[in-house]
Amino acid sequence: MQKENLKSExxxxxxxxxxxxxxxLPAMLSMLVQSLYNVVDSYFVSKLGEEAFTAVSIAFPMQLxxxxxxxxxxxxxNSLIARKLGEGKVDEATITARTGLFLAIVNAAIFAVxxxxxxxxxxxxxxxxxxxxxxxxxYLTIVTVASxxxxxxxxxxxxxxxxxxxxxxxISQLIGAITNIILNPLLIFGMFGLPELGIAGSATAxxxxxxxxxxxVMTMYRLKSHDIHLTLKGLKLKxxxxxNIYKVGAPAIVMNAIGSVTTxxxxxxxxxxxxxAIAVLGIYFKLxxxxxxxxxxxxxxxxxxMAYNFGANKKKRFYxxxxxxxxxxxxxxxxxLVLFQLVPGQLLSIFGQESHIGIFALRAVSLCFLPAxxxxxxxxxxxxxxxxxxxxxxxxxRQLVFILPGAFLFGKIxxxxxxxxxxxxxxxxxxxxxxxxxxxxxxxxFTRKKEFEIVPETTGEAVS
Numbered sequence: 001m002q003k004e005n006l007k008s009e010x011x012x013x014x015x016x017x018x019x020x021x022x023x024x025l026p027a028m029l030s031m032l033v034q035s036l037y038n039v040v041d042s043y044f045v046s047k048l049g050e051e052a053f054t055a056v057s058i059a060f061p062m063q064l065x066x067x068x069x070x071x072x073x074x075x076x077x078n079s080l081i082a083r084k085l086g087e088g089k090v091d092e093a094t095i096t097a098r099t100g101l102f103l104a105i106v107n108a109a110i111f112a113v114x115x116x117x118x119x120x121x122x123x124x125x126x127x128x129x130x131x132x133x134x135x136x137x138x139y140l141t142i143v144t145v146a147s148x149x150x151x152x153x154x155x156x157x158x159x160x161x162x163x164x165x166x167x168x169x170x171i172s173q174l175i176g177a178i179t180n181i182i183l184n185p186l187l188i189f190g191m192f193g194l195p196e197l198g199i200a201g202s203a204t205a206x207x208x209x210x211x212x213x214x215x216x217v218m219t220m221y222r223l224k225s226h227d228i229h230l231t232l233k234g235l236k237l238k239x240x241x242x243x244n245i246y247k248v249g250a251p252a253i254v255m256n257a258i259g260s261v262t263t264x265x266x267x268x269x270x271x272x273x274x275x276x277a278i279a280v281l282g283i284y285f286k287l288x289x290x291x292x293x294x295x296x297x298x299x300x301x302x303x304x305x306m307a308y309n310f311g312a313n314k315k316k317r318f319y320x321x322x323x324x325x326x327x328x329x330x331x332x333x334x335x336x337l338v339l340f341q342l343v344p345g346q347l348l349s350i351f352g353q354e355s356h357i358g359i360f361a362l363r364a365v366s367l368c369f370l371p372a373x374x375x376x377x378x379x380x381x382x383x384x385x386x387x388x389x390x391x392x393x394x395x396x397x398r399q400l401v402f403i404l405p406g407a408f409l410f411g412k413i414x415x416x417x418x419x420x421x422x423x424x425x426x427x428x429x430x431x432x433x434x435x436x437x438x439x440x441x442x443x444x445x446f447t448r449k450k451e452f453e454i455v456p457e458t459t460g461e462a463v464s
Contacts, residue, residue, distance in 0.1 A: 011164050011308040012086065016320045024301030024328075026170030027161070030177070031293035037177040037209075039350065042286045044184050045202050046351045051129060052199055053351065054275055055136035057282030058126045058267060059143075061260040062119070066144055068256030069107045070151045073100055074158035075303075076249020079383055080241070081162035081228065082304040086311025090227070092241075097159045097228045099241045101152070108151040115144025126267055126278075135199040142203035149210035156217040156230060162304050163227040168220045169300075176213030180205050248383050251392030255379070262399040266419075269407050273416040280358045283351050284365055291336030291369060292376075295329045299380040306384035315446050322381055329373040340366030357416065364420035371427035378431075378438045385445055394434045402426035 010019065046053045077100030084093035123136035153176070157169035183205035190196025197204060221230055263281070270277035302325040309317040340347070344362035348354050375394070382391040403426045410418035410425075 011082075011305050012312050012314060012317070016305070016317055016324060019305060020301055020321060020324055022301075023161075023164060023166045023305065024298045024325075026166040027173075027300040028294040028297030030170040030173035031297035032290070033174050033177040035289040035293045037180045038286050038289050040181050041184055041202055041206070042283070043350060044188050045199065048135075048188070048198060050275075050279060051131045052135055053282065054127065054129075054279055055123070055132045055199065056139055056202070057278055058123055058132070059119075059136045059140040060282060060285065061263040061267070062122055062140055063143055064263065065257050065260040066111050066147050067150070068253050068260065069111065070104065070147070070154045071256060072249045072251075072253030073103050073107060073151075073245065074154045074249075075252040075383060076100070076245040076247070076388070077103075077155060078158040078162040078304060079248045079307050079386065079388075080244050081159060082307035082384075083311040083386065085163065085227070086308040093162075094228050095236055095238065096241050096245065097162075097230050098232060098235050099237060100155050100159065100245060101230055101232060102235055102237065103242070103245065104151040104155040105148070108148040111147050112145045115141050115147075119144065126264075126271060127275075139199050139203045142200060143206055146207040147210070149207065149212075149214040153210060153214040153217055156214070156221065159228055159230050160217075160226065161300055162307075164304065165226065166301060168217060168224075172213045172217040172220075175216050176209040178209075179212045180209035183208055244386075248386060248388035251388035251395075252383065254392050255395035258395055258399045262403050265404045266407055269404075269411055269419060270416075273411075273419075274357070276353075276355060277357055277361075277416060277419075279353065280348075280355070280361050283348060283353060283358065284361060286351075287340075287347050287362070288336070288365075291333060291339075292372075294332050295373065295376055298325055298328055298332075299376060302377070303380050303384045306381060310385050310445070313446070318442075318446075322377065325380070326374065326377045329377050330370065333369040333373040337366050337369045340369075360417055361420045364417070365423045367421075367424035368427040371424070371431045374431045374435060375427055378434055381438055381442065385442065387441055390434075390437065390441065394430055397433070398426045398430045402429055 014022075042053065042056070045056050077096060080096045081093045084090075084096060119140040120133070120137040123133050123140065127133055127136070153172060157172055160166075160168050184202055185191060186194050187197050187201030187205050188199075189201075263285075266281060267278050270281060302321055305321045306318055309315075309321065340362050344359045345354050347362060348358040375398070379391045379394060382388065382394070403422045406422035406425050407419045410421055414421075
């Protein structure tokens with residue numbers, strides 16, 4: 001396949017504003033629907049009682065860990081594919097994609113075993129209530145043991161996004177989320193003659209949604225022509241490919257896994273105050289997804305554009321993508337901040353929770369939204385240029401050095417109200433530290449590229 005015939009070439013030529021919109025809006029829409037699923041799922045679970053909602057909240061960190069590995073391998077594969085395509089190395093990009101698929105399947109098998117062995121003991125660490133333990137174990141076992149659909153769908157979608165195809169991943173996520181939304185009440189409450197499965201129904205709906213999304217995206221690979229042919233047939237595992245995937249992917253895995261550790265630690269800290277506080281944290285994670293998910297959708301479009309133009313040595317297009325992405329992220333986060341400050345009670349009432357604890361928590365934690373906009377985009381920039389370790393260090397400092405110790409310290413000094421301020425504190429400090437580091441890294445990388453002149457940037461190219 002000749003480089004000039006690649007569909008992914010648009011990432012080096014189409015004006016940045018139009019390109020970012022075309023690549024990010026589909027992902028942002030699918031992420032919003034995913035957020036809607038999270039809220040709908042939690043809404044129906046809350047109808048089973050506070051024990052059920054607490055059980056799902058306790059299971060959330062382990063569920064997040066599973067997602068961390070799926071997304072991490074996907075991000076590592078996405079970044080490497082986009083850079084290879086930017087350098088014109090199509091065959092190496094294809095080998096990278098197939099390696100990513102193999103790694104995704106291996107990880108899914110590992111988590112199936114972990115789910116069978118660890119689910120019960122993990123839930124028991126945070127509750128002595130037999131009902132909470134039973135429901136949490138059931139839910140967590142199902143979503144981890146049957147997580148293959150999620151792993152395989154994500155690697156297919158990330159590969160397509162690396163080539164500039166955002167439509168199929170969007171439809172895939174929409175199909176999965178809508179399937180979840182429809183099946184949740186049907187399986188939880190046993191409607192239209194279906195068995196009443198309770199908490200197991202929520203987990204089963206999640207798994208079926210993931211499998212449906214997987215089937216769709218795999219079918220589209222077979223029916224349509226793509227720059228990358230994703231299959232295990234003819235798989236050639238190369239050490240360099242695995243290393244380079246995990247060079248970006250492992251830090252991404254750890255960053256998301258740290259989120260699991262942080263949530264687990266916060267649950268332990270909040271448990272010393274009340275179980276209601278744990279439920280409030282669970283509600284916050286559901287609600288904040290409406291704000292963060294569109295920003296993550298934005299980065300799904302921005303990262304391959306930055307990675308491609310970095311590989312092609314097109315500095316102006318790289319920077320324009322970064323600044324435009326940052327502007328959009330700030331706008332989204334600002335809207336979220338206003339919403340959480342003005343109507344926290346109404347947001348909590350969705351889950352039958354309108355306590356003072358919850359209202360104060362939403363207002364306090366949402367102060368992190370604006371600095372988080374900078375943090376998310378800077379992290380994406382590090383991943384796009386292959387500096388996954390810097391993104392990892394940023395996440396380690398934010399969550400293990402600032403959030404958890406901050407929550408413990410603020411809780412000791414100010415009580416429960418103080419715990420919530422650990423988030424804005426951590427986000428602000430990390431942004432102040434890593435913004436200058438990020439700009440220094442990019443300057444050095446492009447200076448190094450200029451010395452080798454991989455692909456000279458044409459002066460007459462439109463970048464607007």
